[in-house]
Amino acid sequence: LLLASRPLRALGALNAALQEGLAGLARIFSVIDEPPAVKERPDATVLPPGQGHLQFRDVSFRYPDGRMGLRGLSFDAQPGMTIALVGPSGAGKSTALSLIPRLHDVSDGAITLDGADLRDVRLDALRDAIAYVSQDTLLFDVSVRENILMGCPSASDGEVSEAARLAAAEAFILDLPNGFDTRVGPGGGRLSGGQRQRVALARALLRNPRLLLLDEATSALDSENEALVQDALAELRTGRTTIVVAHRLSTVRSADIVVAMDGGQAIECGNHADLVAANGLYARLVRSQGLEG
Numbered sequence: 386l387l388l389a390s391r392p393l394r395a396l397g398a399l400n401a402a403l404q405e406g407l408a409g410l411a412r413i414f415s416v417i418d419e420p421p422a423v424k425e426r427p428d429a430t431v432l433p434p435g436q437g438h439l440q441f442r443d444v445s446f447r448y449p450d451g452r453m454g455l456r457g458l459s460f461d462a463q464p465g466m467t468i469a470l471v472g473p474s475g476a477g478k479s480t481a482l483s484l485i486p487r488l489h490d491v492s493d494g495a496i497t498l499d500g501a502d503l504r505d506v507r508l509d510a511l512r513d514a515i516a517y518v519s520q521d522t523l524l525f526d527v528s529v530r531e532n533i534l535m536g537c538p539s540a541s542d543g544e545v546s547e548a549a550r551l552a553a554a555e556a557f558i559l560d561l562p563n564g565f566d567t568r569v570g571p572g573g574g575r576l577s578g579g580q581r582q583r584v585a586l587a588r589a590l591l592r593n594p595r596l597l598l599l600d601e602a603t604s605a606l607d608s609e610n611e612a613l614v615q616d617a618l619a620e621l622r623t624g625r626t627t628i629v630v631a632h633r634l635s636t637v638r639s640a641d642i643v644v645a646m647d648g649g650q651a652i653e654c655g656n657h658a659d660l661v662a663a664n665g666l667y668a669r670l671v672r673s674q675g676l677e678g
């Protein structure tokens with residue numbers, strides 16, 4: 386079993402908390418075993434309207450224990466783009482992802498979403514605009530419908546079914562003993578890994594976030610589930626700005642921008658073809674099969 390790195394575990398906990406509403410937010414800091422690192426400004430505002438234009442501007446980040454997480458990272462994710470972060474273990478990929486919902490604040494530089502510095506935005510507004518989908522999604526031991534509704538409690542049955550259909554989950558759900566009303570068991574244990582992921586994707590689709598943060602699985606599901614999850618992810622990414630910690634060649638090939646990182650820095654930046662031609666870090670990662678086919 387691959388244990389998610391610390392920033393990603395923190396993000397997973399944050400996501401669960403978001404789904405429970407603000408009441409859950411206090412709890413995550415006990416889960417991630419860190420004091421709340423960010424403070425909301427008294428004059429914090431809602432997000433300006435926008436389509437999910439995310440900019441990292443010369444972002445450096447030092448962990449509270451002094452370790453450098455990021456050094457001068459910049460990229461510009463235009464609305465609808467997919468940005469793939471790749472690099473060896475410890476490169477800073479998950480640290481970069483974790484700064485977006487403000488699990489920590491940057492030490493230097495700035496991150497902006499639709500023109501607003503994240504530090505000027507209310508935390509609930511920021512986190513409402515973001516969905517995080519990871520390889521090891523935990524579901525709550527309630528019905529499939531309730532799990533999907535956590536994305537948006539006011540949604541109608543029709544909207545829940547539509548989200549499930551787009552996430553390639555409707556068929557298997559309708560085959561369960563009580564359909565959408567079937568309880569999923571602790572952690573979602575009555576469903577397969579691929580089924581859990583598709584329920585999580587339906588939940589994210591229902592939330593319709595401006596930004597999608599994706600932690601790509603390193604280990605493949607069985608091939609049928611894998612194909613269905615990839616289709617559902619493609620659906621979820623459409624028309625949405627996506628930042629993905631990528632481990633798959635197919636993902637980086639289809640990304641608009643690949644940021645090849647090492648030591649907390651962007652070593653190379655460009656699309657797959659550019660970076661293969663540059664014959665540097667990225668080309669080495671591809672050759673060494675640090676990225677899987």
Ligand code: ATP
Binds near residue numbers: 453474479
């Ligand atoms: P992986 O592919 O293994 O997940 P990564 O590229 O996501 O690696 P990060 O997990 O972001 O890399 O780690 C970047 C650096 O920050 C590493 O030196 C790591 O040890 C350090 N780091 C990560 N989380 C913490 C933490 N909570 N406290 C202190 N240092 C941390």
